[in-house]
Amino acid sequence: MGIPSRKFAGRIAAVAVAAAAVAAPFAPTAQASQGTAPHPAWKTWQTSAQDAKADRAFFQAVLAVAKKKQLAHPELDQVTVTYDNQAPTFSTSIANSTRIWNGAVHNVQLQESGGGGDFSYYEGNDPRGSYADTDGHGHGYIFLDYAQNQEYDSTRVAAHETGHALGLPDHYEGPCSELMSGGGPGPSCTNSQPDANERAQVDQLWANGLAKVSASLMR
Numbered sequence: 687m688g689i690p691s692r693k694f695a696g697r698i699a700a701v702a703v704a705a706a707a708v709a710a711p712f713a714p715t716a717q718a719s720q721g722t723a724p725h726p727a728w729k730t731w732q733t734s735a736q737d738a739k740a741d742r743a744f745f746q747a748v749l750a751v752a753k754k755k756q757l758a759h760p761e762l763d764q765v766t767v768t769y770d771n772q773a774p775t776f777s778t779s780i781a782n783s784t785r786i787w788n789g790a791v792h793n794v795q796l797q798e799s800g801g802g803g804d805f806s807y808y809e810g811n812d813p814r815g816s817y818a819d820t821d822g823h824g825h826g827y828i829f830l831d832y833a834q835n836q837e838y839d840s841t842r843v844a845a846h847e848t849g850h851a852l853g854l855p856d857h858y859e860g861p862c863s864e865l866m867s868g869g870g871p872g873p874s875c876t877n878s879q880p881d882a883n884e885r886a887q888v889d890q891l892w893a894n895g896l897a898k899v900s901a902s903l904m905r
């Protein structure tokens with residue numbers, strides 16, 4: 687289940703070598719946590735308390751930085767969440783995800799940062815697939831797995847993981863029309879657009895700046 691399919695092995699190795707030359711060293715706790723409970727890998731097609739915990743910790747990390755910035759501009763009703771792209775292989779997918787989300791919701795907008803972003807995208811090989819988590823130092827990140835991005839639509843993967851940055855939980859049992867159903871509907875599902883309900887959830891979560899979203903985390 688957790689092993690990347692062999693037919694992509696050659697391409698993956700080539701991509702990995704190329705990426706290793708340009709990518710910043712990726713050493714968050716993801717490596718250290720191997721052997722513990724599995725991460726939110728699409729391949730499991732199921733959510734668990736552990737996955738949901740990591741997703742929530744990630745969202746809280748994103749929120750903590752966004753909150754600091756918002757304090758400087760309390761008059762704004764729209765929050766801008768910034769990110770660093772350290773996943774050069776997936777720049778197109780990430781840009782697509784940003785465009786999709788910025789067109790889909792109003793109360794929060796994504797913007798690429800030249801450094802010091804609210805969260806980061808990384809890339810690499812991980813048998814658990816792609817996931818969102820924190821690095822143990824309060825910084826949230828999205829990890830994009832080479833094998834999974836070959837098997838599944840890469841923009842869907844990026845937009846799904848970015849959905850966690852905006853506060854959405856997994857819903858693997860949902861249909862392909864939902865972004866947060868992730869790998870649930872299988873690799874043939876290439877939908878990369880959040881459905882109306884997902885859009886409404888994000889806009890509601892980020893309504894009136896950060897007041898509401900902060901309150902929701904207190905519950």
Ligand SMILES: [Zn+2]
Nearest residue numbers: 726846856868
């Ligand atoms: Zn997910």
